[in-house]
Amino acid sequence: MTVEFAQEVSRRLESDNYGWLTTVAKSGQPVPRLVWFYFDGADITVYSEPGAAKVRHIRNHPRVSLHLDSDGQGGGIIAVGGTATVDAENANPLQDERYQKKYREHAASLGFTDEFLAAYSTRLRINIDKVWTTPTAE
Numbered sequence: 001m002t003v004e005f006a007q008e009v010s011r012r013l014e015s016d017n018y019g020w021l022t023t024v025a026k027s028g029q030p031v032p033r034l035v036w037f038y039f040d041g042a043d044i045t046v047y048s049e050p051g052a053a054k055v056r057h058i059r060n061h062p063r064v065s066l067h068l069d070s071d072g073q074g075g076g077i078i079a080v081g082g083t084a085t086v087d088a089e090n091a092n093p094l095q096d097e098r099y100q101k102k103y104r105e106h107a108a109s110l111g112f113t114d115e116f117l118a119a120y121s122t123r124l125r126i127n128i129d130k131v132w133t134t135p136t137a138e
Contacts, residue, residue, distance in 0.1 A: 003042075003128050003129060003130070003131060005041075005131065006131075006133070008078075008133075009078055009080075009131055009133060010039070010041070012068055012076075012078050013039035013044070013068075013078070013080070014038075014039050016068050016069070017036065017102070017103070017106060018034055018035070018036065018068075018069070019034075019035055019037050019044075019066045019067060019068055020032045020033070020034060020035075020066065020067040020068075021033050021034075021035045021037070021046060021054060021064060021065075021066050022064060022065045022066070022067065023053075023054045023057035023058055023061065023064050023084075024057055024060075024061035024063065024064075025053070025057055025061075026056075026057075026060060031053065031054070031057065032067070033052075033054055035048075035066075036099075036102075036103055037066065038098050038099055038102050040098065042127075042128070043082075043125050043126060043127050043128065044066060044080070044082075044125070044126040044128065045087070045096075045098070045099065045123060045124070045125055045126075046123075046124040046125075046126070047091070047093040047096075047099065047120035047121070047122065047123055047124070048120055048122045048123075048124055049119055049120055049121075049122065050089065050121060050122045052122075054124075055086060055122055055124070058084045058085070058086060058124060059086065062083045062084050062085065063081070063082075063083060063084075064081070064082065064083075064084045064126060065079055065080065065081040065082075065130075066079065066080050066081075066126060067079040070134070074134065075134050076133075076134065077132075077133060077134040078131070078132075078133050079131070079132045079133075080126075080128045080130065080131050080132075081128070081129065081130035081131075081132075082126045082127045082128040082129045082130065083126070083127050083129070084124055084125065084126045084127075085124070085125050085127075086122060086123075086124060087123045087124060087125035088122070088123040089121070089122055089123075090121055091121055091122065091123040092118060092121065093117055093118065093120050093121070093123075094114055094117060094118055096123075
């Protein structure tokens with residue numbers, strides 16, 4: 001399924017540094033986790049530690065959503081839904097040019113070392129098939 005992204009949706013998916021990835025636990029409980037991600041124009045890529053619960057959740061229940069922050073007034077909310085897969089194991093996020101372009105300076109400002117970042121070696125890919133938004137306050 002091809003999704004058309006409004007300009008504001010694409011802009012936010014490209015520029016926002018944080019998103020809430022919601023996976024579904026074995027119990028059926030939705031579980032949100034704050035993640036770093038990048039958008040390639042069609043899919044979202046997230047790097048995770050291999051043993052993280054979200055990786056297990058995706059293997060068992062691949063339907064997920066990713067939510068971006070609001071404008072603080074209840075508007076400007078963007079959420080996307082789709083099917084997630086474990087795209088690669090033993091991947092090195094330090095060798096992913098798009099990821100590095102978006103997060104290298106931010107990671108350094110937080111004191112994150114290359115060794116710390118390299119531990120996020122499981123690459124997840126979300127194929128987006130749904131978009132939900134609320135209008136941005138004028």
